[in-house]
Amino acid sequence: MKDINFADVEFVSSFSKAPLRLPLFQFAFAGRSNVGKSSLINTMLERKIAKTSKKPGKTRLINVYKIGNICYLVDLPGYGYANISKKMQNEWKELVEDYLKFSNLLKKVFILIDMRRDVRNQEKELFFWLNYHHISFDIVLTKCDKLNRKEYSIQLKKFESLNIPFFITSSKTKQGIKELKNYIEKLVFN
Ligand SMILES: Nc1nc2c(ncn2[C@@H]2O[C@H](COP(=O)(O)OP(=O)(O)O)[C@@H](O)[C@H]2O)c(=O)[nH]1
Numbered sequence: 001m002k003d004i005n006f007a008d009v010e011f012v013s014s015f016s017k018a019p020l021r022l023p024l025f026q027f028a029f030a031g032r033s034n035v036g037k038s039s040l041i042n043t044m045l046e047r048k049i050a051k052t053s054k055k056p057g058k059t060r061l062i063n064v065y066k067i068g069n070i071c072y073l074v075d076l077p078g079y080g081y082a083n084i085s086k087k088m089q090n091e092w093k094e095l096v097e098d099y100l101k102f103s104n105l106l107k108k109v110f111i112l113i114d115m116r117r118d119v120r121n122q123e124k125e126l127f128f129w130l131n132y133h134h135i136s137f138d139i140v141l142t143k144c145d146k147l148n149r150k151e152y153s154i155q156l157k158k159f160e161s162l163n164i165p166f167f168i169t170s171s172k173t174k175q176g177i178k179e180l181k182n183y184i185e186k187l188v189f190n
């Protein structure tokens with residue numbers, strides 16, 4: 001099996017319209033704001049390339065990073081902001097749903113969930129919607145360093161009961177990062 005050099009990364013662009021014709025496999029990252037999406041991408045790529053916005057909810061853009069000449073990581077705008085208008089919610093939906101439904105060569109969607117939290121309606125709706133459209137997804141649990149052993153085992157059981165494959169990660173301790181990268185490699189080259 002070939003290797004992907006995740007450090008060989010290039011920022012492609014921020015898209016306000018769904019990029020549907022990217023010529024290589026894509027891995028998309030979705031999740032509510034503050035879940036640790038930018039941190040995860042930066043940790044995987046071993047540099048601070050993913051933009052972190054000080055004003056969450058302001059950017060409705062899809063950020064795309066190209067790894068070597070092999071694949072793309074697609075950073076989808078976060079959902080679940082408390083104070084955003086219906087209009088902005090609809091814009092988010094249209095942009096993200098357009099991309100997920102119609103993008104060429106989308107290999108996998110990773111849905112990030114803070115491991116301390118429970119699965120909420122927004123995630124459940126997203127699971128349902130992705131299944132309905134036959135779009136393949138897994139869960140990536142973030143911030144696993146923030147749980148003590150007891151909390152960890154309680155949450156682990158909860159997520160196991162969903163019957164959706166999941167990774168357990170921390171951008172702080174780098175737990176699970178190698179596994180996630182190996183998995184992406186496997187999906188690209190198989
Ligand atoms: N302890 C810990 N904090 C994290 C982790 N990942 C992200 N954070 C923190 O969570 C906050 C939101 O992270 P960010 O990556 O900007 O989230 P995004 O809005 O989903 O892109 C920041 O303060 C990060 O430092 C993690 O794995 N462990």
Ligand SMILES: [Mg+2]
Pocket residue numbers: 037038039051052053
């Ligand atoms: Mg971010």
